[in-house]
Amino acid sequence: MTTEPGRATDPRPTLAVWKFASCDGCQLTLLDCEDELLGLTDRVRIEHFLEMTPAEGAGGERARLDGRGPYDLSLVEGSITTAEDAERIQHVRRISRYLVTIGACATAGGIQALRNFSDVDEFIAAVYARPEYISTLETSTPISAHVPVDLELRGCPIDRRQLLEVITAYLAGRRPRVPGHSVCFECKRRGTTCITVAHGIPCLGPVTHAGCGAICPAFGRGCYGCFGPMSRPNLRSMVAQLRHDGMSEQDIQRVFRTFNAASPEHAPVPDLAAEKQERPPATTETHPERPA
Secondary structure, eight states, rough: OOOOGGGGGGSSSEEEEEEEBSSHHHHHHHHHHTHHHHHHHHOOOEEEEESSSSSSSSOOOOOOEEEOOOEEEEEESSSBBSSHHEEEEEHHHHHHHEEEHHHHHHHHHHGGGGGGGGGHHHHHHHHHHGGGGGOOOOBBBBBBGTOSSSSEOTTTTOOHHHHHHHHHHHHHTTTOOOOOBHHHHHHHHHHHHHHHHHHHHOGGGBBBOSOOSHHHTOOOOOOOOOBBBOSSOOOHHHHHHHTTTOHHHHHHHHHSTTTTTOOOGGGHHHHHSSSSOOOOOOOOOOOOOOOO
């Protein structure tokens, strides 16, 4: 690990953005900051960000094992799906003082984690004409399954306001104010009528992390759970509500296996969905005897 001479004269902390298996959408969120990004570059020195550099080598280190670093703040997008990924993330951790994972892929394995519930060889044979060229792991796992992570920022993609809050808080030396409450709070703030209560539409809002602004319920659609699990989700009650709204055991498992398929918080869902539904106790009405 070496430090470039120019760094010694620049007092700004260094920022690196790393990509693993993903669609790049969360990295684009940083570029979407636009005006705020210009101000941000006055406070941090962006040392590695392939999405905004013309080519590898022009400020774009690929986190090889002989990589330079260290970086003060690393943002990591994507999940671990290959043996090379598993090796690279160890190196990124070593050259990062503070590591933040961004997005559903990095925090919960992403859509590619659907492989975790089936035979990956069957998928490869169905998709690729020459499957013998494909080298991949049996599972797609979040970054935290491989290295210690200082902070996880959820979303598919992440919210730009929350991302700016994380970076600003790091620069200020304080904890970021990213709430762990559910999408239901955002619905109430927008004044959106609960679509489950009013129309019986299945919605994952009660157990999903806030950050999207409750977009789907505002347009009459149930929450898809893009932002992953909220802090301490009540999955038992959520599964019971989905049953009440007409979902089968298979439907319930499917609705949780989307953007955050391998989220550890969602692990109990299959067992909860398979439980026999308890019928409410029969009510026995008692009528006091009327006076003669």
